[in-house]
Amino acid sequence: xxxxxxxxxxxxxxxxxxxxxxxxxxxxxxxxxxxxxxxxxxxxxxxxxxxxxxxxxxxxxxxxxxxxxxxxxxxxxxxxxxxxxxxxxxxxxxxxxxxxxxxxxxxxxxxxxxxxxxxxxxxxxxxxxxxxxxxxxxxxxxxxxxxxxxxxxxxxxxxxxxxxxxxxxxxxxxxxxxxxxxxxxxxxxxxxxxxxxxxxxxxxxxxxxxxxxxxxxxxxxxxxxxxxxxxxxxxxxxxxxxxxxxxxxxxxxxxxxxxxxxxxxxxxxxxxxxxxxxxxxxxxxxxxxxxxxxxxxxxxxxxxxxxxxxxxxxxxxxxxxxxxxxxxxxxxxxxxxxxxxxxxxxxxxxxxxxxxxxxxxxxxxxxxx
Numbered sequence: 334x335x336x337x338x339x340x341x342x343x344x345x346x347x348x349x350x351x352x353x354x355x356x357x358x359x360x361x362x363x364x365x366x367x368x369x370x371x372x373x374x375x376x377x378x379x380x381x382x383x384x385x386x387x388x389x390x391x392x393x394x395x396x397x398x399x400x401x402x403x404x405x406x407x408x409x410x411x412x413x414x415x416x417x418x419x420x421x422x423x424x425x426x427x428x429x430x431x432x433x434x435x436x437x438x439x440x441x442x443x444x445x446x447x448x449x450x451x452x453x454x455x456x457x458x459x460x461x462x463x464x465x466x467x468x469x470x471x472x473x474x475x476x477x478x479x480x481x482x483x484x485x486x487x488x489x490x491x492x493x494x495x496x497x498x499x500x501x502x503x504x505x506x507x508x509x510x511x512x513x514x515x516x517x518x519x520x521x522x523x524x525x526x527x528x529x530x531x532x533x534x535x536x537x538x539x540x541x542x543x544x545x546x547x548x549x550x551x552x553x554x555x556x557x558x559x560x561x562x563x564x565x566x567x568x569x570x571x572x573x574x575x576x577x578x579x580x581x582x583x584x585x586x587x588x589x590x591x592x593x594x595x596x597x598x599x600x601x602x603x604x605x606x607x608x609x610x611x612x613x614x615x616x617x618x619x620x621x622x623x624x625x626x627x628x629x630x631x632x633x634x635x636x637x638x639x640x641x642x643x644x645x646x647x648x649x650x651x652x653x654x655x656x657x658x659x660x661x662x663x664x665x666x667x668x669x670x671x672x673x674x675x676x677x678x679x680x681x682x683x684x685x686x687x688x689x690x691x692x693x694x695x696x697x698x699x700x701x702x
Contacts, residue, residue, distance in 0.1 A: 363669045366578050370585025371592055381586040381656075396583065396656065400648040401541060402576035406569045407478050407644070408545030411500050422494055425621070425630040429498045432617045432638045433476040434509050441473025441609050442466075442517045448605040456601060461659045463523055465602050468663025470517045471649050472606065474510050476502050477640035480675070481633060484640065487679045489686075490633035498637055503542060506642075510534055514649070525653055537648040577644065581665060584647075587656040602666040610674045614639035618682070621689070628689035632682040640675050643668045 374381055387394040449462045449469070457465070477484075478499055485495040511530045518525050553561050585592065592599070614635045621631030646664040654660040 360669055360672050362574070362578055363581060363665070366581035367585050367592070367665075367669075370582040371589040373582060374586035374589035381583060384583065396580060396651055397536065399576045399580040399583070400537060400644070400651070403573050403580065403644040404537060404541040404648070405545055406566075406573045408503075408541045409548050409569065410566060411478075411503055411542070411545065412496060412549070413500050413504070413546065422491075422626065422630045424624045424626050425494065425634050426498060426501060428617055428620050428624070428626065428631075429634040429637055430501060430505065432613060432620070433502060434505055434513075436616065437476065437609075437613050437638050438470070438473040438513045438517060440612060441469055441605075442520070444609050444612070445469035445473075445605040446521065448608075449601070453601050457598060461598075463521060464654060464659025465598070465663040466521050467518060467523050467654060468646070468650050468658075468660035468667075469602075469605060469609075470514060470521070471646040471653075471660065472641045472643065472664055472667045473609065474513045474517070475506070475642035475645045475649075477637050478503060478642045478645075480640055480671075481637045484636035484675055484679055485633035487676075488632035488636070488682045489629055491627075491629040494630050495633040498634055502637065507534070507538060507542070510538065510645075529653055530649075533649045533652040536652065537645055573644070577668075580647065581668070584651070584656055584661055584665060592662075598662075599666055599669075602663050603670050606667055606670055607674060610639050610670075610678075614678050614681075625690050628682075628686045628691060631689055632686075635682070636675065636678065639678055640671055641667055643671060 384395045445466050449457060449465050450459075453462065481499060482492070482495060484490070485492060511527075511534045515525065515527060515530055549561070552565055556565075617635035617638050618631060621634060626634070643664060646667060647661065650658065650660040650664045
């Protein structure tokens with residue numbers, strides 16, 4: 334078949350075109366943030382100590398501002414009217430929502446528990462291992478929201494349908510994130526008050542989502558969708574990476590002692606996160622193959638579950654356990670490994686496209702923005 338004969342150069346969209354400078358080198362920026370944060374904490378400890386004093390109801394004001402800056406640009410691009418597009422490919426949405434909310438959080442818990450609590454028990458103190466497990470749980474309960482548009486583009490995904498999948502997941506997240514987190518933390522003997530989790534959901538999901546929706550509606554009404562996409566979104570797009578890097582610098586300013594004394598822990602945390610990523614991708618991708626879902630819906634759908642809304646996970650870990658917690662460190666390891674893993678899965682998806690029903694014409698005409 335001609336599809337099989339396509340060369341990688343033809344088969345795969347240009348990564349440099351599909352990803353901006355920040356996305357392409359996200360792992361590098363995170364590594365730089367780790368070094369800068371540790372250096373700041375060791376050489377100028379007064380800086381993080383002073384910032385730590387600005388808090389209200391145990392919520393760090395500087396960190397909260399940075400986290401809102403991270404999350405708001407992602408929420409403002411969500412078009413909830415796109416949910417009506419679910420009628421085009423209902424199978425794709427069934428797979429995505431089932432894997433993301435009925436499978437992924439629980440496989441993350443099981444894999445992370447086995448490695449961090451059981452297998453690595455001689456290497457990680459018990460209390461710290463449970464904090465790392467809590468961070469993994471937070472990652473598992475937060476499917477991707479923003480970066481999936483990049484993965485969709487790189488796999489020639491249907492941009493409009495990817496927006497449908499992301500929008501539906503955001504709606505579910507409003508109601509499912511807190512119960513799933515509380516349940517799995519409780520099973521792990523990590524007690525977190527319901528009101529603390531509810532406050533995190535309010536601060537880092539409800540408020541940014543509502544603010545993003547209202548901003549989108551008002552600006553499109555006043556200036557039009559073309560101006561919104563080509564001017565506003567381009568201007569606000571740089572806010573997220575800057576806020577993320579500053580948050581990580583501050584986080585590692587507090588985490589410096591832990592990192593310097595236990596560098597092996599970074600590797601140990603990464604192992605279950607990597608296994609979980611591949612498991613969820615192949616589960617959703619294989620299910621889509623069995624159901625004969627077109628590749629331009631199947632590939633982005635599998636990517637949504639495989640990747641994480643790590644900005645939310647970092648925010649929740651800091652809010653629930655603090656900047657110096659093992660949970661916060663575990664979520665940042667998720668950020669560190671995500672891009673290399675997802676690019677590997679993009680290549681797998683592109684090289685297995687010929688196994689799926691093809692509906693690529695529309696996807697190539699309207700790549701994700």
